[in-house]
Structures are given as C-alpha cells and as structure tokens.
Amino acid sequence: MNSPNNKVVAVDGHFCQQYALSGIDAQTTHHQVLTIDRIKPYDRNPRRTINPLYNEIKASIRAKGGLNSLLTVTQRPGDTDYMVAAGGNTRLLILKELWAELALDCFYHIHCLVVPWLSDSQTLSAHLIENELRGEMTLIDKALALRDLKAQLENERGQSLSGREFSRQLKNLGYPVSPRQLTRFNYAAERLEPLIPIALAAGLGSFSIEKLRKIEAAYSKCLADFGSTQSFAPLFAQTLLVYDSESLDFEALQCTLNNHIAVNTGQPPKHVRLRVEALMLDVPEGEESEFSALADLAIEPMASTGQIQSIKTVATPTLPTNPDPAFKHKDSQQERMGNFDPLSSEPLESSAEFLNKSPSSDNGRNTHATFTTAPATNTPLHLTDLTPLRSRCCDLAQQISSSLPLPLTVKPWRQGYGFYLDLPEQPIQDEIVYFVFWLLMGLSEQHLSMERVKLAQDMQFAQLILTGQERNAYAVVGSPAPLANLGHSALLTTKFQENALVALFQLVQLSRHIRFSFRESDIFECITLEQIRLRDQIAKFADYQTTEGDNDE
Numbered sequence: 211m212n213s214p215n216n217k218v219v220a221v222d223g224h225f226c227q228q229y230a231l232s233g234i235d236a237q238t239t240h241h242q243v244l245t246i247d248r249i250k251p252y253d254r255n256p257r258r259t260i261n262p263l264y265n266e267i268k269a270s271i272r273a274k275g276g277l278n279s280l281l282t283v284t285q286r287p288g289d290t291d292y293m294v295a296a297g298g299n300t301r302l303l304i305l306k307e308l309w310a311e312l313a314l315d316c317f318y319h320i321h322c323l324v325v326p327w328l329s330d331s332q333t334l335s336a337h338l339i340e341n342e343l344r345g346e347m348t349l350i351d352k353a354l355a356l357r358d359l360k361a362q363l364e365n366e367r368g369q370s371l372s373g374r375e376f377s378r379q380l381k382n383l384g385y386p387v388s389p390r391q392l393t394r395f396n397y398a399a400e401r402l403e404p405l406i407p408i409a410l411a412a413g414l415g416s417f418s419i420e421k422l423r424k425i426e427a428a429y430s431k432c433l434a435d436f437g438s439t440q441s442f443a444p445l446f447a448q449t450l451l452v453y454d455s456e457s458l459d460f461e462a463l464q465c466t467l468n469n470h471i472a473v474n475t476g477q478p479p480k481h482v483r484l485r486v487e488a489l490m491l492d493v494p495e496g497e498e499s500e501f502s503a504l505a506d507l508a509i510e511p512m513a514s515t516g517q518i519q520s521i522k523t524v525a526t527p528t529l530p531t532n533p534d535p536a537f538k539h540k541d542s543q544q545e546r547m548g549n550f551d552p553l554s555s556e557p558l559e560s561s562a563e564f565l566n567k568s569p570s571s572d573n574g575r576n577t578h579a580t581f582t583t584a585p586a587t588n589t590p591l592h593l594t595d596l597t598p599l600r601s602r603c604c605d606l607a608q609q610i611s612s613s614l615p616l617p618l619t620v621k622p623w624r625q626g627y628g629f630y631l632d633l634p635e636q637p638i639q640d641e642i643v644y645f646v647f648w649l650l651m652g653l654s655e656q657h658l659s660m661e662r663v664k665l666a667q668d669m670q671f672a673q674l675i676l677t678g679q680e681r682n683a684y685a686v687v688g689s690p691a692p693l694a695n696l697g698h699s700a701l702l703t704t705k706f707q708e709n710a711l712v713a714l715f716q717l718v719q720l721s722r723h724i725r726f727s728f729r730e731s732d733i734f735e736c737i738t739l740e741q742i743r744l745r746d747q748i749a750k751f752a753d754y755q756t757t758e759g760d761n762d763e
Contacts, residue, residue, distance in 0.1 A: 241280065244322050246306050249283055249292045251299045254330070256338050256355030257347050259411060261300045268304045276316045277301060280323040287327060295325050295333060297340030331362040335383040339748070349419065350403055350410035353395035356380075356387065384748070397423050405450040412456035415735050420593055421460065422450075428489035429467050432482060436475035445470055491592060593732060599724050600628025606717040607650055613710040616643045618650070625665045625734055627721045630656055632669045637686045645700035648691035649714075653721055661736035 261267065271277060281302065284295035294302055308317040327333075338355055341347045347355075360376050371379065373389040380387050387395075398419050403410060430442040449470070453463045468486070472479040604622045607629040611618040616634065623630040631651045638644045657663055657675070666672035674683040700706055701714075730738045737745075 239323065239325050242322050242324050243319050244283070244292060245318055246302065246309055246320055249281070249294065249302055249320065249322070251302055252294045252333065252337055254334055254337075254355075254358060255294075255299050256334065256358075257299075257341050257351050258354075259348065259351070264300060264304070267300060268307070271301065271304050271317075272308055272312075275314070277305075277320065280321050282323045282325060284325050284327045284333065292322070292324065293333075294337075296336035299337075329362075329366060331359060331366055332383070334359050334362060335380070335385050339385050348411065348413050349395070349415055350398055350407075353399035354403070356392065356395050357399050384744075386744075394419055394423070401426075402450070405447055406454040406458065408454045408456060409458040414458065416731065417593055417735065418458065418460075424490050424592075424594075425460075425464065425467070425486075428486045429471065431489050432485050433471055433475070435485065436471070436477055436482075438471075438475050440474055490594065593728070596724070596728060596732065599720065600624070600626075603627045603717060603720050603724070604629040606713045606720065607653075609713045610646065610650065610710045610717065613707045614643050614646060615640050615705070618643065618647055620650070621669065623654075623656075623666065626654055626656055626662070627724055627733070629654055630666055630669055631671070633671045633674075633683060633686050638688060642700050642703060642705045644688055645691050645696055646706070647687055649696065649700070651690075653717065655734075659736075659739060659742050661742070662734050665734065665736055 281298050282295045283292040285292050305317050305320065308314070334355065338347075338352070338359070341351075359380075360371060363376070363379055364370050373392050377387060377389045377392060394416060398410065402419065402422065406414070426442070426446050429446065433440065433442045446467070449463060449466050452466070453459055464483075464486070468479045468482045471477070471482045475482075601622070604620065607620045611620045616636070616638065619632040619634050621630045621632050622628065629650075631647060631654055634647075638647060651657070655662070656666060657672075660675075663672045663675050667676065671683055674680060701711070724733060730740075
C-alpha cells in the first residue's frame, strides 16, 4: 500500500499555475514543472568551491537543450520557493546563466521531482552523499559540512552527540564515517582551516592532514622534552600561516620549526630534527574519539587494541606433527619466507637458496617449512611507512620486468602498492610477457575502479581509458589473461627466471603486508570499493523509484 510519502504523481507545470494542486500536498513526492526563478540553491551546500568541471557541464547542458534528468527539489516549511534537495546546485546555476544569456524556454521551465521536506540534517546529508558519489568535494569541504551537520542533529535532538553516536547517526543517514575519520575531519576544520585555508581549498588530502597532526604532536613533545615551558601551539600556528599556499612545502615548514625550537632550547637544529623524526614514529593514528575541539582529542594507535597486531597467519598443513622447536620462528618481526625484510634493498637470492632456508635440524633431518600467508609484525606501522614500502614494491616489480624478453613499463606510483603498469612502447607478442603483464596488473589493483584510474591521469594507459579509447590500449597489451593458463604458460616455464620467481613471491607478500596494515583510503586516495558499491545501490534505488513513479502515472 502506498503511503503519502512514497506515492509519486505527475503534475503539469502550467496546470499548477492555474489551479491549487488539489489532492497534492507538501508530503507527496511528485513531478512538477517549475520556473528557475522559483528554485534556489541549497543555502548550506557543503561544496564551497566552483565545480572544476563547470564549463564542461555548461557546454553539455547547452548542447542538449536542458537537463537529462529531473532536478530534485524540496520546500522548507514557511517558504514559498523551492530549494535544491540532493545535489544539482551547479546545474541550477548553469540553467540560470543560460536563461540570462539565451532566453530559451528550455532553460527556464524545468522538470523537477518535488520531494517532501524532512529536516535540515536530512537535506544536508543528501547533498553530502550526492557530492561524495560524484567525487566533487575537497576534504575541508567535507570537514566543515560534517561539523555543520553535527550541530544540526544536536539542535534537532536537543542534546550533544559523542563521536561514536554521531558516527552511528551518519550511518543511519546513509553517509558512513568512522569515529577515527571524524577525528581527522575535526582537526582539519577546527585547527587547520583558520591557518591554511589556501592549501585546504587546493585539495590537501587525508595523508597530509594526518602528517600535519603528527608534526604538531611531535614538535610539541620535543619542545617539552628539551625543557622548554613555552607553548608550541602559537608557534605552530604562526609558521603554518607563513607557508599557506596551494602546494604546502612540508620540508620548509619542518626546517623552520627545527630552527625555532633550536633557538628556544639551545639545542642544535640537527638534534631537534632527529628527535622529532623519532617522535613522529611514535605518534599514533587519531583515536576513534569524540568529535570535539582539538584540546579534547585523545590519541590511540591505529588498531583498536593499542597497536598494529600481528597479522594472523594460516599455516599450510605439514607432514611432521611435532616439528623441532628449534626451527620455530625466531624473530616475530621477520617473515618466514626467506626472512624477507620488506624495506631491504639487498639482492634477491636464487630459488635454490630460498628453498634451502626451509627449517632443518642440526643432524640434517629435513622438515617442511611452515609458510605464513602474510607478513607478521608487532611493530606499529604509520602512514609514513607507506612510502618506503611502496618503493620496495616498485623495485621488485621492476626486477621482475627486467628479466623478461621485452621489459614492461613499470612506473613508480604514489598510490596503491607503489607501481603502475603503463603501456609498453611496442605491442606485446611474447606469451610470457603477456601473462606477466596481466599478473602484475592484478597485483597493482590499479584499475579496479574508475576512481583509481583517475588517480593515474598522467599515465598513458589511464588516459586511454578515461577518454573511452580502451580498444587502443588492449591492442597493445591484449585482453586480460586467462588464469587457467598462467602456470603452464608463464610461472612454470624456464623462461620465467628463478630470481624473478623469488621477486614475485616477495612482491605478493609485501603487497599483502600493505593491504592488511593500512586502510584502503590510505592506500588509494579516492572513494573506496565499498563506497562504490554503496553508490551503485543508491543509483539502482533511485532508478527504481523513478520507474515506480512512471508506472504510477
């Protein structure tokens, strides 16, 4: 049975101008033709900057003579005009411009979907979701919008919300944000926005925000450790104001801070730098804490238990039921697989040397090695560790490539696992090169979503995909390789050299190490795969609602 809130009816705009909409009230979702002078932009639009694709969107709307889809609007109680309800502020602004420029009716009378007014918090969250799905918001815009949304929710409920409760409310509104992310957003909005508005507006991301938080915490501790009673907060604020620009220079910022503390404490700048570097490694990730003022924020390590836990391993079955205790893992911070140090640049061993490292007793009695599925470490990892880990992954991928008859184009990448498979200079014709290319492509996870492809816009492969020229790319590298033939055609052939095989093992292991130790949003600085799944579900639901509305007509 349809309720007034979900029934969709169609209303002709000119009919609406002559009659009083008998049978249709503000609580009914309906189609209606409105003039653009009766529609206002959302007055709390979370995105404060002009859409970077504004000109392209305007050209598209002009060429098509209007919008392809309905503009969703609502009416706040007491208002006579309508307001954009869930995204569409850019499109409305463009329509008003085109009407002023061309005076064409197609830009003046707009087909709209009028939805019931629910609340300010519901409307703001709808705009947040829409902007998130379109990938149009900077981190600072999200941070300020979330601060506004929290205030609205507290006003509507008449009580303050803890960070965890606010996170639960956001999930109920369809915009999930963890308490830890809220801590980072709060730091950006409360602490950084007054100091570096230019850098934040230019798109300063979560990695940089977290780095600044760690810098402030480490230098503050350093100043106290050297016996100074001066507060570091004003010094940090003044220095940030000096370096605010579209491209924040972290190296110059820290150099200035080193000199300031050196002058204040009488310590050599080199000692200050070394002390801060050590302290930054100890600064844990932001806690899943209250969404409150910076002074009230607590800190805890990345993992909820207080530090990164050892990544649980699953041992393969072994024949000996009681292996000699002498051959158990001796170093909890080293992986059994060849005692592989993820950050080491030592030359790779041969497969024979690698296999000879399997456990064996002093009397020569051989036992089966117990291989773990992921690197184990008791040492907390921080975002600053991601760069050297990525560099090591890239080195390994390039070593694998260099062993092939036709070396692949493996490029360093500041995203993902540190390497990107770009198009080779000539088409791939060798079978083993073909299979290894697609194997490394799979390990890089570089094209699992269009958002990840956009992160590599300077790469030729990504450019062809983004411009709809995938066929030209596949003409060079072939279609994705079938896994069923991977062993027979590549890994188990003599063409795949032993040192490449060991490098592959280590690359797989190190990639797993990164994936298990860091959040996906830190590995790839874009919308996550889960958020994409949510976006698709919302889109399907919206299509379903539109279809149902058309059927009701």
